[in-house]
Amino acid sequence: MRAWPSRLSALAAAVSLALTVATASPSLAPDAAPPSTAVDALVTRFDAMVAAAWEEQGLVAATPLDDSTWLRRLSLDLRGCAPTPAEIARFLARPAATRRAEEIEAQLTDPRFADELSFQWNELLVGEAGKDAEKTTRWLRPWLAERFREGITFPQLTTELIAASGAARTPGAFAFPISFRDSIETLAGVSARAFLGLQIQCAQCHDHPYDHWTREQFNRFVGFFVEMRGDHGLLSEIGGPGFRVIDRSPEWDLADRLRELEAGASSMDKPSMRAGAEGPAQRRTPAELAAVAQLRALLRESVGGERPILAFLADGEALESLRGRLPGDARDLLDRYLERREKFGVAAHLDDAPYEAQRGQSRRAALAEWIIAPGNRWFTLAQSNRIVSLLLGHGLVDPVDDLADGSDRILPELHAALAAALAEQGGDVRLLYRVVARTRAYALGAASGADSEARARSERWFAAHPRRSFTPEQLANTVLRLGNADIAAEHLDEQRAQLLRELERCSPGRADANDRTLEVNIPLALLLRNGDAAVIPAALRDDASLHALFDARHSEVERITPWFLATLSRPPQPEEARALVAALDAAHPRASADDLYWALVNSAEFHTNP
Amino acid sequence: MSSSLPSARWTGQLTRRALLAQLAGGIGAASIGSGLLGLLQRHACAQEAALGDAPTPRRLILIWLEGGPSQLDTFDPKPGTVNGGPFRALPTDRAGWSFSEHLPQLRERADRLAVIRSLHSKEGSHARARLLLHTGYTPNPSVAFPTFGSVVSHELGDPAAELPSFVQINGAPGSAGYLGVAHAPFLVARPGSPVANLAAARPLDAIRTDRRDSLRELLDADYARRGAEVEVNSNREQQRRARRLMESVRSRAFNLDAEPDRLREAYGPSTVGQGALLARRLLEEGVSAVEIHFDGWDTHIDNFPKTEALCRELDPALSTLLDDLEQRGLLSETLVVCMGEFGRTPAISARRGRDHWPHNYCALLAGAGVKAGTVVGSTDDRGESIVARPVTVPDLFATLAHLLRIDGTKRFQATSRRPATLVDPEGAIVRELLA
Numbered sequence A: 001m002r003a004w005p006s007r008l009s010a011l012a013a014a015v016s017l018a019l020t021v022a023t024a025s026p027s028l029a030p031d032a033a034p035p036s037t038a039v040d041a042l043v044t045r046f047d048a049m050v051a052a053a054w055e056e057q058g059l060v061a062a063t064p065l066d067d068s069t070w071l072r073r074l075s076l077d078l079r080g081c082a083p084t085p086a087e088i089a090r091f092l093a094r095p096a097a098t099r100r101a102e103e104i105e106a107q108l109t110d111p112r113f114a115d116e117l118s119f120q121w122n123e124l125l126v127g128e129a130g131k132d133a134e135k136t137t138r139w140l141r142p143w144l145a146e147r148f149r150e151g152i153t154f155p156q157l158t159t160e161l162i163a164a165s166g167a168a169r170t171p172g173a174f175a176f177p178i179s180f181r182d183s184i185e186t187l188a189g190v191s192a193r194a195f196l197g198l199q200i201q202c203a204q205c206h207d208h209p210y211d212h213w214t215r216e217q218f219n220r221f222v223g224f225f226v227e228m229r230g231d232h233g234l235l236s237e238i239g240g241p242g243f244r245v246i247d248r249s250p251e252w253d254l255a256d257r258l259r260e261l262e263a264g265a266s267s268m269d270k271p272s273m274r275a276g277a278e279g280p281a282q283r284r285t286p287a288e289l290a291a292v293a294q295l296r297a298l299l300r301e302s303v304g305g306e307r308p309i310l311a312f313l314a315d316g317e318a319l320e321s322l323r324g325r326l327p328g329d330a331r332d333l334l335d336r337y338l339e340r341r342e343k344f345g346v347a348a349h350l351d352d353a354p355y356e357a358q359r360g361q362s363r364r365a366a367l368a369e370w371i372i373a374p375g376n377r378w379f380t381l382a383q384s385n386r387i388v389s390l391l392l393g394h395g396l397v398d399p400v401d402d403l404a405d406g407s408d409r410i411l412p413e414l415h416a417a418l419a420a421a422l423a424e425q426g427g428d429v430r431l432l433y434r435v436v437a438r439t440r441a442y443a444l445g446a447a448s449g450a451d452s453e454a455r456a457r458s459e460r461w462f463a464a465h466p467r468r469s470f471t472p473e474q475l476a477n478t479v480l481r482l483g484n485a486d487i488a489a490e491h492l493d494e495q496r497a498q499l500l501r502e503l504e505r506c507s508p509g510r511a512d513a514n515d516r517t518l519e520v521n522i523p524l525a526l527l528l529r530n531g532d533a534a535v536i537p538a539a540l541r542d543d544a545s546l547h548a549l550f551d552a553r554h555s556e557v558e559r560i561t562p563w564f565l566a567t568l569s570r571p572p573q574p575e576e577a578r579a580l581v582a583a584l585d586a587a588h589p590r591a592s593a594d595d596l597y598w599a600l601v602n603s604a605e606f607h608t609n610p
Numbered sequence B: 001m002s003s004s005l006p007s008a009r010w011t012g013q014l015t016r017r018a019l020l021a022q023l024a025g026g027i028g029a030a031s032i033g034s035g036l037l038g039l040l041q042r043h044a045c046a047q048e049a050a051l052g053d054a055p056t057p058r059r060l061i062l063i064w065l066e067g068g069p070s071q072l073d074t075f076d077p078k079p080g081t082v083n084g085g086p087f088r089a090l091p092t093d094r095a096g097w098s099f100s101e102h103l104p105q106l107r108e109r110a111d112r113l114a115v116i117r118s119l120h121s122k123e124g125s126h127a128r129a130r131l132l133l134h135t136g137y138t139p140n141p142s143v144a145f146p147t148f149g150s151v152v153s154h155e156l157g158d159p160a161a162e163l164p165s166f167v168q169i170n171g172a173p174g175s176a177g178y179l180g181v182a183h184a185p186f187l188v189a190r191p192g193s194p195v196a197n198l199a200a201a202r203p204l205d206a207i208r209t210d211r212r213d214s215l216r217e218l219l220d221a222d223y224a225r226r227g228a229e230v231e232v233n234s235n236r237e238q239q240r241r242a243r244r245l246m247e248s249v250r251s252r253a254f255n256l257d258a259e260p261d262r263l264r265e266a267y268g269p270s271t272v273g274q275g276a277l278l279a280r281r282l283l284e285e286g287v288s289a290v291e292i293h294f295d296g297w298d299t300h301i302d303n304f305p306k307t308e309a310l311c312r313e314l315d316p317a318l319s320t321l322l323d324d325l326e327q328r329g330l331l332s333e334t335l336v337v338c339m340g341e342f343g344r345t346p347a348i349s350a351r352r353g354r355d356h357w358p359h360n361y362c363a364l365l366a367g368a369g370v371k372a373g374t375v376v377g378s379t380d381d382r383g384e385s386i387v388a389r390p391v392t393v394p395d396l397f398a399t400l401a402h403l404l405r406i407d408g409t410k411r412f413q414a415t416s417r418r419p420a421t422l423v424d425p426e427g428a429i430v431r432e433l434l435a
Helices: A006-024 A037-057 A067-079 A085-093 A099-108 A111-149 A154-162 A175-179 A184-196 A215-225 A250-263 A271-275 A286-306 A308-314 A316-325 A328-344 A363-372 A377-392 A412-424 A431-437 A452-460 A472-483 A489-506 A522-530 A543-549 A556-568 A574-583 A589-602 B016-025 B029-034 B037-052 B104-108 B126-135 B148-156 B206-225 B229-247 B249-254 B261-267 B271-284 B303-327 B393-403
Strands: A166-168 A228-235 A240-247 B059-066 B089-091 B098-100 B113-120 B166-169 B186-188 B289-295 B334-340 B361-367 B386-388 B411-415 B418-421
Touching (some): A067 A111, A175 A240, A215 A363, A286 A308, A308 A316, A316 A328, A377 A431, A472 A489, A522 B186, A543 A589, B059 B148, B113 B393, B148 B393, B166 B271, B271 B289, B303 B334, B303 B361
Parallel strands (some): B166 B289
Antiparallel strands (some): A228 A240, B113 B361, B411 B418
């Protein structure tokens, strides 16, 4: 130990301790340091139901993780970042009986938990917007992080996102609806997935043989979004560029668009585009102008609620005559209005309960109210299923957002119990993270044995934990923290945004809408091999670290442990340590250290959540 | 037919995730194949015939006109009508087919092109239409359909090739969806720019690189012994391919400097011009699919000067590409497609612009198996509706797959309960386009 630099010696001591502890007491008893009896009871129930299922299925639980690997898993899951060697040392220095429960509490109140949730929800909400999501992610994710930090509940989150309205130039919930301002069908589909755990969008084209949902149900669900209008551009309310989401009837919207058409400008324009506008507007004939005026008059009368336009539209001949007299661009607007009105004019809930308009409440607000209502079981089932899936690798229903049709469902009573607890606690976002992270299943290692079918079955029943690749932010956070232990958070944010863009370039899209993990491909392998990620950080590059690495007075395990903790969050196995140390070249210590670090970062284990 | 079910044939190539999902769902590979067979027979027979004499794998170049080009100001002009705009039309010797006056070089090559003027869809927003015209399927947040270049990479790419099998030049990369990121586009930010991370900041010699790889292999082998074979095998394979690309002389294809100035100038200095040249170089080195993103076609304001400027870039780029491919004997095996997410409103707006219009628009095709000089579909005098031979996007993709000799009826387990075919089974091949 003496020869070790001071910051590493504490670590080495802690790790020696960890090795002993890991063997002596491999897992935490769930009853340690209970934050509340309700949570305790739920954890006990979870463990009992899962254990009974193992017995029934003839499954044997996998070996539990050692403490430092458990900490790696927890830190990746809750804070989106592998632990630093110092964090591992601090964790291992605490009393074994209580440290896991304490660590869960500490991480749940860490701002990085809110940050990690904001990534998960951002992807869930606007990942679908593809290229157009870039600009709104800037506005949505910071808002999500802030609200999670403030302790927002699931019902509040749902209402704020679904019914978001107003204008602003700062981050806000309306970045969600605005991302889909051109496609309320997608907005409806994403909302059903995120808040209800239901895949309804397959019904947008046909009534599908696989589906629970009909096309009419889909269209009526979309009907809750039909009055939403989203703009992005120069806004008079805020005197500059920003976002605006408002609710108004399709008639009002059409009238407004016709007015804008006639005025030759639109608030939808980007400022730069608007500045470039030149040349006279297309000339209208008197007959065209009269037709536009007639349509606008009809619409004006309709805004009051009498809806004379609906009566007018019912008269096919009159409509066709007016349509024929309109100039092309106005006719196009009318056609779009008619199509929208016909498809999505009527709103109804997915349980077929009709929607009744209430004064002062938008359709979207009415939908949010229905989603979070105590009687709506989808809502809490969906949120509890997602948390189980995030922490254990599988939902109680798979796919996680297919509660109605998902054929792969286990332990329905447990699912109901978790959902009920979530409802009782007012939709507390942290509750089920706390519960699931304390279960016996969460502390299990991966399945052993080569039989992939047996392994899949074990993982499905939570008798073994699936290894998962890092998500983009897990990789970015881990790599940046390794290299910049002392750097200020703002600078890290910038670097992280850049690295995340690079990862998106390497690995665009997802094979499965619910799986955000990175799969290694050529561009990602190139980035890990040749990018900054594999450059050895200062903490391991100094003379003392190098000296320690080559100090033959210590065992191979001791010499190489700091390197393993920094990258893989675990001490090396003796044979691993021997082989690696034997491959080092004492004549070129710096090059050897560079190579060792490079190899650790490029190993499969480095970008795997254990 | 049943003995050579596509799904049974290549289950071994399924991604790790799809395979695990299948196992978890208890769905065996065989059961995927047996379901929709009858429905798909019509397609399968046609494609089986094409597959029978498959000699060399064909290749794809997609020139993507991001934003949605105005069909009236490019390939379906209506000069002199209320919607026509100021551009003149250049007639061809094919009755009723003319080009905008700003595409004179393409018009000269009409005998090597085919055009569909009657494409239509219901998707009028960029994001959804972009997905539709890249996957051939109506977008659905719960199914990750692959972008077409990824389909080509999966079906026609050579796994032993030194270069990635699908390269995208410029723009936001598409997704390989359920085919897995091994088939995701390899993105080149700008034509001629160096490939990201192809070399380390301080390049190492081969001995040092070997040393690093053997240290990594020590760690990976140990991790595999501890049960992580799947993770390790995937890491090994991609590390190997990355290193092979780093060391391959073929990666010279990314550098345009070797091309003669006259040819570079003929393609034009634009992103699409130099991108088309890069595409040709990549195909020569074994790449199967290249997509070039050509942005700027979303002309809500001042459509005419903007479209004119864009056409002046597209015209030499695509024309020179056709000449160049033909001279090198590559055109007959390369499918060249040029299209965007939709067309633009026939009516000219008060802002002298044209807005989104998915009701009738164009796609241009050339090369592999395409019957040159074909004109499919027509629109009315004002360009507002289709009067002959409407073509859906699934029809287009069934045709593209057929032209590339890809079996579009192959089924994949797209989600745990939903099989998907490579091409939407609702599409029917546009036979007029086949040589």
